[in-house]
Amino acid sequence: MSSWPADTKYISHSTARIDAPAKLTGSARYASDIQEKGWLYGMILRSKWPSAKITAVNLDKARAIPGIKAAVVARDGEFNIRYYGEEIAAVAGTSKQACLDALRAIEVTADVRHEFVVNETEGLKADSPRVWENAPNAPAPHVRENGNVDTAFADCTAVSEGFYTTPVQIHNPMETHGNTVSWTDEGVTAWASTQGITSVRDGLAGALQLDHSKVRVITEYMGGGFGAKFGPGVEGVLAAKLSKSAGAPVRLMLTRFDQALAVGNRPSSFQKIKIGASADGMLQAFEAENYGTAGIGGGADAGGGGGGADIPMPYIYKVPNTRVKQSAVAINAGSARAFRAPGHPPASYGMESAMDDLAAKLGMDPLELRLKNDPNEIRQREYKVGAEKFGWKQKYQKPGSSPGVVKTGIGCAGGAWGGSRGDRNTQGDAQINPDGSVELRLGVQDIGTGTRTVIAVIAAEMLGLKPEQITVRVGDTNFPYGPGSGGSTTCPSVSPTVFDICTKALAQLQTQTGVADARGENWFAACKKLGVTPLTVHGQWQQGLSTDHACGVQFAEVEVDTETGLVTLKKMLGVHDCGLIINQVTLESQINGGIIMGMGYALYEERVMDDLSGVVLNPNFETYKMPGMADVPEIEIVLINMPERGVIGIGEPSLVPTAGAIANAVFNAIGVRVGSLPITPAKVLAALGKVPPAVHA
């Protein structure tokens, strides 16, 4: 079986992101930067009603606006609108201004329905207005049961019951979703802001009824996705139709407003948890009832219900007696999509909150309770290493015992991510030129994680060259197949593939040139012997170089002002198992990013909907708050180096434990549980009994 080299110059060291100069000088071309010859600006008209039947869409006046070259309806004939922001029509014109005028000129005739539901607790009720006509909003819950929960609780020394809720979180990548699409007689070319060039290619081909070979997708640079950018989206298909109709390329990027309504979010969760342990702190019984909404949900048309709102429970712990009941509630809101570690952040938050509440009942240090019950050896090690670095023993005080008005607290939480060893179908080519230059081509995309750099680092290591001598080309469906960037699997997909390409290249070079070892100083002489014909080698993913199941634990330190309710995050420590570290600097950036996004989830972020009008009230950055530089605390990282495990992805694991750790630190500071994310000042003050809790209409 293959194995990674032991003494390395680049692998497990730090190489600056190879595409940094392009991104730092503005020369990197994102989907939203594409200016194909004769390109048109595209925009979408969205529903202002949460529920309606569209009976007619008249585009005549829009088409008459000067500069407008095409206008199309989102769907033919009469159609139903099920959420505020659903697509109705789209226009393309020579300027944004023309498009804005044209959107206003579109005449929509609709039967507006005043019965709708945008609140998941309301949606659960049997008499709530149906999102889908033929099915209840909440189908029968999924129930999983092991052992005998009721008997086990009766035997427990300590039992804790709590209600923990998490909001709908919006992805908010800095570049919105969108594409520039050119549809000519030869086929379709789409410059997509996507995490999956292949899935966009297949999606467009399917929607437009074209052969896959007639659709090419290019993503040289894209401005973040976090799980929300895999398919072409309605916007991609509309851009293609506009392009065909206008006979010109169309750039259709969503507005920030559009992005908040229609192209994905993380489902909410409402977790009623009961947990019990024997006097020694061993977990004996666990019961959870959870519901959440994925909006109108995926595939909801047939079965009703949202789908996708289930969370893994009792998360990372093994409890002998469990009963878990989960329902997904459909509401009139945009559908959920995968969001960085789907299901895990709410599960970690709920379970880890329950663990700390139980520890308080037991009078036990919550870290101690984890060490007793966490079955995973890597996390055990991570907790121990982390606790020492963090100074847990010195800092830990019983919940609520911090003196003064501004109280300090610490907390910890754990996470897991299955991921995969990579897509075994990942392929790539290297072209080695007689002048010694090397070009690698893989049909993956770099979504900001540093995939290009990872490819260069591994190729440089294997060929005995420098990373800057490797030209990396990704983000084009004309290159050999690569997977979408999801599930933290890109690194374990591409790394073994590049290993294989380079191994084969060296063997082939030896055969063709007679140079026994073409690496390093022999490289140029060997390549010169190729004469005039470049060497092209094809490689693919190989077993034994990557692994799955990453673990991580995080520690948080907070200050809570008990007069204003404000939580200030002072410090985060992330301890993560990364298997074989490929490029440390970009790996650290991923962990920073996970922690900061988790911090937003814990303290700031929440999609707010208005029950009466059904609209999203905060589809922008001034009312949907995300962490800014001044909010971000000191972040320390410990990487548990396990090269023997091979390559593991880190994008998702780094986000999972953050909210739980912060929530527990707040509990530790003030001695009462704020059982609802985001932990806003109002909720802190309500938990302290200083203001009445918010009442939901």
Added chain:
Amino acid sequence: MNDSEPENLGAHSRRTFFKSLGTVAATAATSQVRSVAAELEKVNAESLIGPGAVPVTLKVNGEKLKLMLEPRVTLLDALRNYSSLTGAKEGCDRATCGACTVLLGDTPVYSCSKLAIEAQGQDITTVEGLAKKGNLTKVQQAFLQKDALMCGYCTPGFLMSVTALLRKNPHPNADDVKHACAGNICRCGTQPRILQAALAAAGVHTASKTEVVNYV
């Protein structure tokens, strides 16, 4: 949608609104109000431009850019969609994310919320104008070294904010950097690295706190 937007704004065009406001204001007796009235009179004296396209000359990165733009076209729109300068990014189009930040003189501004016609006569610098002859500036180099970028979409805006800060204050502390970057949002989570990069560009080096621990 067709039913909510009035097609005819009647007498309340922007200029007549200003005029009527000016009349009311001038009758008030305080000097402050008189100065407001004087200001409004000046506005009213300007000749009407638009709503059709008008010639606009922008000085961007030292070069003149002659465009025909409707007066409602923003500076960001002019750069990204009427010229090939796509370095400044559109993240929100409403002055909340900072991806569109450019310099007017030495001042960082949200180009999405500045009309192109208002930016005439000023030295506009976009991210494309930072590196001269391919040589990265100190700030760009520091961003590269500290990995202060991930997807890179917010990066041009942060670069401009940090560049403006260092021009004004060559020796900022961490709080100065946080203040200068308060108008910029990053979703990938590069904030700590941008802070380090800004300080590094000012000659203050911060040590990495990452520790690599072997499992066994």
